Amino acid sequence: MQIYLPIAETSVNAFTLLGVGGGVGLLSGMFGVGGGFLITPLLFFIGVPPAVAVATGVNQVVASSISGVLAHLKRKTVDLRMGTVLLIGGLIGSVIGIWFFNLMSRLGQIDLIVQLSYVIFLGIIGGLMLQESLRALLRSRNPAAARRKLHVHTWLHNLPFKMKFRTSGLYISVFPPLLVGMGVGILAAIMGVGGGFILVPAMIYLLGMPTKVVIGTSLFQVTFVAAFTTMMHAITNQSVDVMLAIFLILGGVVGAQVGTRIGLKLRAEQLRILLALLVLAVCGKIAFDLLWTPTEFFVITVPGRF
Amino acid sequence: MRVLWVLLLCLAAFELRAEQVIAGLSQNRVSLTVNFEGSDILIYGAVRREAALPEGSDLAVIVTVEGPPQPAVIWRKARRFGIWVNTDAQEVRAAPSFYAVATTRPLRDILSAEADLTHRISTRLAIFEARGSVDRADPAAFTEALIRIRERAGLYQSRDGAVDLERDTLFSTRILLPKNIVEGTYSARIFLLRDGDVIDEYETFIDVRKAVLERWLTNLAYEQPFLYGLLALGLAVFFGWGASALFRLMRS
Numbered sequence: 001m002q003i004y005l006p007i008a009e010t011s012v013n014a015f016t017l018l019g020v021g022g023g024v025g026l027l028s029g030m031f032g033v034g035g036g037f038l039i040t041p042l043l044f045f046i047g048v049p050p051a052v053a054v055a056t057g058v059n060q061v062v063a064s065s066i067s068g069v070l071a072h073l074k075r076k077t078v079d080l081r082m083g084t085v086l087l088i089g090g091l092i093g094s095v096i097g098i099w100f101f102n103l104m105s106r107l108g109q110i111d112l113i114v115q116l117s118y119v120i121f122l123g124i125i126g127g128l129m130l131q132e133s134l135r136a137l138l139r140s141r142n143p144a145a146a147r148r149k150l151h152v153h154t155w156l157h158n159l160p161f162k163m164k165f166r167t168s169g170l171y172i173s174v175f176p177p178l179l180v181g182m183g184v185g186i187l188a189a190i191m192g193v194g195g196g197f198i199l200v201p202a203m204i205y206l207l208g209m210p211t212k213v214v215i216g217t218s219l220f221q222v223t224f225v226a227a228f229t230t231m232m233h234a235i236t237n238q239s240v241d242v243m244l245a246i247f248l249i250l251g252g253v254v255g256a257q258v259g260t261r262i263g264l265k266l267r268a269e270q271l272r273i274l275l276a277l278l279v280l281a282v283c284g285k286i287a288f289d290l291l292w293t294p295t296e297f298f299v300i301t302v303p304g305r306f
Numbered sequence: 307m308r309v310l311w312v313l314l315l316c317l318a319a320f321e322l323r324a325e326q327v328i329a330g331l332s333q334n335r336v337s338l339t340v341n342f343e344g345s346d347i348l349i350y351g352a353v354r355r356e357a358a359l360p361e362g363s364d365l366a367v368i369v370t371v372e373g374p375p376q377p378a379v380i381w382r383k384a385r386r387f388g389i390w391v392n393t394d395a396q397e398v399r400a401a402p403s404f405y406a407v408a409t410t411r412p413l414r415d416i417l418s419a420e421a422d423l424t425h426r427i428s429t430r431l432a433i434f435e436a437r438g439s440v441d442r443a444d445p446a447a448f449t450e451a452l453i454r455i456r457e458r459a460g461l462y463q464s465r466d467g468a469v470d471l472e473r474d475t476l477f478s479t480r481i482l483l484p485k486n487i488v489e490g491t492y493s494a495r496i497f498l499l500r501d502g503d504v505i506d507e508y509e510t511f512i513d514v515r516k517a518v519l520e521r522w523l524t525n526l527a528y529e530q531p532f533l534y535g536l537l538a539l540g541l542a543v544f545f546g547w548g549a550s551a552l553f554r555l556m557r558s
Contacts, residue, residue: 002341002342002343002485003340003341004338004339004340004341004342004485004520006338006516006519006520006521006523006524006527007523007524007527009486009488010485010486011342011343011485011486059538059539062543062546063541063542063543063545063546064546065546066542066543066546066547067547067549067550070547108379108381108392108395109391109392112389112391112392116389227539227542230535230538230542231532231535231539233535234527234531234532234534234535235531235532235535238527238528238531238534240527240535240538242534242537242538242541243340243520243523245538245541245542246541246545249541249542249545249546250545253545253546253549254549257550257553291388291389291390292390293390294383294390296451296454296455297382297383297384297451298380298381298382298383298448298451298452298454298455299380299381299383299392299455300378300379300380300381300451300452300456301378301379301381302376302377302378302379302403303378303379
């Protein structure tokens with residue numbers, strides 16, 4: 001069954017869309033990842049214009065993280081103060097990202113920028129995930145191995161404008177969280193992702209936040225930055241396709257519920273290796289398209305359309 | 307005396323247009339609904355003749371369907387630092403978003419270059435290149451690329467021999483509007499030709515419109531982008547939160 005997307009102005013198969021949403025939802029439920037970094041490139045592969053894929057992907061992030069953030073708020077595992085500082089950075093980053101996105105659209109280079117960002121970030125995440133899961137596998141066989149020490153103070157924390165973050169038990173400069181938030185905002189606008197994959201490690205290793213508030217606080221920031229970025233895309237370049245979003249979201253929420261159940265039953269370590277390989281495969285496919293001599297050397301862009 | 311003159315003039319007019327084309331479409335509205343997968347349009351008609359069938363030349367029919375023209379930018383890729391990047395661009399002032407030419411016999415056999423220039427029938431002439439963009443060595447390569455890419459997408463179609471002409475009178479052809487067409491007014495033109503020249507022409511229109519919901523969403527997106535953004539967020543929150551609430555309810 002084909003579905004006509006009014007903004008993208010093309011038809012795609014409804015079951016493919018539900019499958020993309022559901023498959024990514026399943027993975028996100030199993031591994032607790034947002035999945036935006038898989039949805040957007042998969043949409044490229046099925047022929048959705050990159051600009052629409054990015055803007056709609058970020059809309060989907062709102063749907064996939066909203067119930068999580070509500071649950072964490074109820075459990076009081078959100079550092080609201082830290083979340084707000086990260087959010088302010090995120091909004092600034094989102095504005096910068098949107099400006100850059102629209103500039104590159106006008107110059108006809110947005111597809112390249114989006115693809116390059118994906119190659120770089122998927123390569124990094126996939127590589128780190130693979131390394132981490134292989135290490136975890138080794139550690140589980142050898143429990144005596146030394147653990148890494150968390151929360152090391154660096155010069156970053158001693159910049160001016162120090163602030164107390166009571167929930168996280170931190171007294172650090174506002175600049176590191178602002179900059180981290182900003183980076184995530186830029187990624188959200190250009191890549192259509194939530195940015196949790198950058199935010200979570202940055203919060204743990206860079207800011208030294210306790211792990212019990214990391215997930216809630218990152219979800220808090222990601223949800224609001226994604227919502228803001230959706231609005232910015234809708235207002236500045238009209239590339240959010242709600243018809244596309246509804247199918248992705250429907251597939252995604254069901255997939256996530258099933259994924260969470262599976263995740264509770266299975267040992268995730270081995271599966272995490274598969275996720276890492278999947279991320280690397282998507283990265284490889286995009287990289288291949290950029291590197292391989294194309295069969296068609298020309299592309300057409302129609303001003304004002306995608 | 308005056309009556310005679312009028313009669314003579316009428317006769318002359320009949321002489322000039324000894325053969326006339328009358329045509330119809332199977333549908334002149336196409337609605338881009340949620341499950342739009344493309345649309346097949348039947349274009350048919352007849353040749354009306356006041357005189358005997360002229361001898362010594364063959365009758366030919368050309369049917370064109372043209373979608374709303376749009377400006378376009380054609381980019382050429384080149385390898386920079388190992389990756390393929392859009393480097394050169396050429397603008398096209400107006401290129402039809404859809405263009406199909408169906409004929410009874412190969413286009414170049416039935417249409418003279420002059421007639422093509424006057425009526426702009428071939429795909430190449432339906433595209434208006436931007437003036438002053440010929441400073442490049444190979445401007446034609448860009449326009450050819452535009453045609454090639456759109457032909458592959460089914461948006462441009464050259465179908466020699468696709469018009470059936472029976473006993474030099476009845477003709478019909480089918481034009482497939484693919485799923486990725488844009489909305490607007492499409493014009494269907496039917497040309498009658500003899501010896502490379504157009505002897506009669508008929509034009510009619512096909513209205514391609516998004517269906518009610520799609521129309522409403524597009525209008526909202528472009529005219530009230532703020533409200534549209536809120537709608538997108540509202541749906542995301544509703545489905546995202548609603549689904550997990552529903553699952554929680556089912557579990558307990």
